[in-house]
Amino acid sequence: MTSPLSPAKSLLFVPGDRSDRIPKALDSTAHAVIVDLEDAVTPQCKDDARHQVAAFLQAHPEARVLLRVNASESPWFEDDLALAALPAIAGIVVPKASPTSLLQVAQNCQTPIWPLIETAEGIQRAPEISRFPGVVRILLGTIDLALDLDLDVTRPGGHNMLDIARFQVVSASIAAGIAPPVDGVFPDLDDADSLLAATSHAKACGFGGMMCIHPKQTSIVNGAFTPDDSQVDWAQRVLKAAQGQPGAFKFEGQMIDSPVLVRAARLLESWNVRPGRSPKRSSLPCPITAQKGENAK
Incomplete structure (x- = not known):
């Protein structure tokens, strides 16, 4: 339910x-x-x-x-x-x-x-x-x-x-x-x-x-409970950088793997959802959703 x-x-x-x-x-x-x-x-x-x-x-x-x-x-x-x-x-x-x-x-x-x-x-x-x-x-x-x-x-x-x-x-x-x-x-x-x-x-x-x-x-x-602008910017950039990557990769000096991408995707989801009001929209595709389905954790 x-x-x-x-x-x-x-x-x-x-x-x-x-x-x-x-x-x-x-x-x-x-x-x-x-x-x-x-x-x-x-x-x-x-x-x-x-x-x-x-x-x-x-x-x-x-x-x-x-x-x-x-x-x-x-x-x-x-x-x-x-x-x-x-x-x-x-x-x-x-x-x-x-x-x-x-x-x-x-x-x-x-x-x-x-x-x-x-x-x-x-x-x-x-x-x-x-x-x-x-x-x-x-x-x-x-x-x-x-x-x-x-x-x-x-x-x-x-x-x-x-x-x-x-x-x-x-x-x-x-x-x-x-x-x-x-x-x-x-x-x-x-x-x-x-x-x-x-x-x-x-x-x-x-x-x-x-x-x-x-x-x-x-x-x-x-x-x-809402991510700030710097967190949202980081999440959008790291998810964009992940497009087409076959596995772990380096991004701005940090090693990015699946758990980091999941965290970024969750952060954007928290930013997008505003119950009872019109949600914010992001055109950025999420590689985690594509790889594991929308219930990826």
């Missing part, structure tokens, strides 16, 4: 009981919008939030949003999941994801599944979750995961433990052949420098995007 939102770099949360914010989120620089019926909504407002979201999405079937439902063991789960039938729902975000909860979702709808891994069980079963039918991309809930593992993220040890979790989620996603996962939110809305550092760290760890809690975070996240 695929989703047009799979390549999203920035995923912006909107509280379900504030449906008036959904149009603003859709008009922002966010690549995808997650309408949240879970953590952002208090128990007494759950039903009202669901009704607000249903009314908005029924009036705007052209919208494409992800919906975070409440946990499968909660009393709101089944009613939340009923919204999956609306055309505007492009995917279901499943909190505290486990194979059991994913099965419950899959049995009730055919919508693409975006598991949110945020427990020790989720990390341990990441390979199984990544390969579950209908799963298109993994989200890592770092705040809840740190709470579940009792980590002190203000100290290096806590950060190192989260990086181990990041490795497990990235490796599980790549092995399953789905899109690189999405890292957790950065909670400080007024620290742009630290947000950029956190986003750059996530990218270096193999993530393909980050969740956001405010529209002003999305442009920073998009920029950090």
Whole structure:
């Protein structure tokens, strides 16, 4: 199963009981919008939030949003999941994801599944979750995961433990052949420098995007996950130089072989794709696609 939102770099949360914010989120620089019926909504407002979201999405079937439902063991789960039938729902975000909860979702709808891994069980079963039918991309809930593992993220040890979790989620996603996962939110809305550092760290760890809690975070996240001009120029030049080469060759003092060409091709793919907007185009053929097919890794 695929989703047009799979390549999203920035995923912006909107509280379900504030449906008036959904149009603003859709008009922002966010690549995808997650309408949240879970953590952002208090128990007494759950039903009202669901009704607000249903009314908005029924009036705007052209919208494409992800919906975070409440946990499968909660009393709101089944009613939340009923919204999956609306055309505007492009995917279901499943909190505290486990194979059991994913099965419950899959049995009730055919919508693409975006598991949110945020427990020790989720990390341990990441390979199984990544390969579950209908799963298109993994989200890592770092705040809840740190709470579940009792980590002190203000100290290096806590950060190192989260990086181990990041490795497990990235490796599980790549092995399953789905899109690189999405890292957790950065909670400080007024620290742009630290947000950029956190986003750059996530990218270096193999993530393909980050969740956001405010529209002003999305442009920073998009920029950090998008190759800069010098990287794009290098990738275009090295792929052009590879045309007609029978194997490894020397380019600007560097030995170029298949892994380097794969990296260049991935870099251009990341630059070309802008979910929800017109993609940039490159007329440059990719030798990796020609040699190994579009799923070359």
